[in-house]
Amino acid sequence: MGLSIRAYARHRGVTDTAVHKAIRTGRITPEADGSIDPDKADREWARNSDTPKAGTRQPAVRVAMPDASHGGGPTLPGGGASLLQARTVNEVVKAQTNKVRLAKLKGDLVDRAAAIAQVFTLARAERDAWLNWPARISAPLAAKLGVDPHTLHIALETAVREHLQELGELRPRVD
Numbered sequence: 001m002g003l004s005i006r007a008y009a010r011h012r013g014v015t016d017t018a019v020h021k022a023i024r025t026g027r028i029t030p031e032a033d034g035s036i037d038p039d040k041a042d043r044e045w046a047r048n049s050d051t052p053k054a055g056t057r058q059p060a061v062r063v064a065m066p067d068a069s070h071g072g073g074p075t076l077p078g079g080g081a082s083l084l085q086a087r088t089v090n091e092v093v094k095a096q097t098n099k100v101r102l103a104k105l106k107g108d109l110v111d112r113a114a115a116i117a118q119v120f121t122l123a124r125a126e127r128d129a130w131l132n133w134p135a136r137i138s139a140p141l142a143a144k145l146g147v148d149p150h151t152l153h154i155a156l157e158t159a160v161r162e163h164l165q166e167l168g169e170l171r172p173r174v175d
Contacts, residue, residue: 002035011038012045022049027083048082130160 002008005023009016019036022028027048028041103109138153145152 001033002031002037002041004035008036008038008041012042025083048084050083050087127164130164134160 003011005019006016009019012019019028022045023030028036028044030036030041100109134153134156138156139149141156142149142152
């Protein structure tokens with residue numbers, strides 16, 4: 001049987017509210033009977049806590065950053081992340097977000113939806129130009145070749161539609 005929450009708070013030099021909060025946030029784990037093993041709880045408290053803020057009664061304890069060669073650092077029972085790991089992940093995400101924002105400000109990135117919309121608009125304009133081409137060119141070309149303009153128009157239009165059908169089967173990949 002370990003110490004009560006109040007006794008452990010006296011042992012740590014903190015309030016019992018701080019101990020309750022440490023249990024609630026997963027910094028320390030009570031025993032099955034609700035008591036606290038002081039040695040085990042002291043190790044968990046040191047591992048899962050930042051340095052104390054000004055005004056607390058506990059002396060400052062430095063916590064080392066997790067070393068990648070040792071599996072990423074400490075974890076809580078049940079596989080949860082420690083407070084230190086959670087803060088490290090948060091800082092990494094902030095750094096990555098700032099990197100993306102900077103790249104966007106520099107003009108190195110474009111909006112994906114806008115790029116896809118622009119490609120779609122250009123492809124549609126290209127298709128429309130090809131569909132209108134037989135009507136534009138068939139009469140002058142038929143006169144030059146001495147053939148029936150309507151027959152040439154139908155032949156050109158059929159060839160263009162087949163060609164556009166083949167092009168429509170290509171699917172661009174946007175990653």
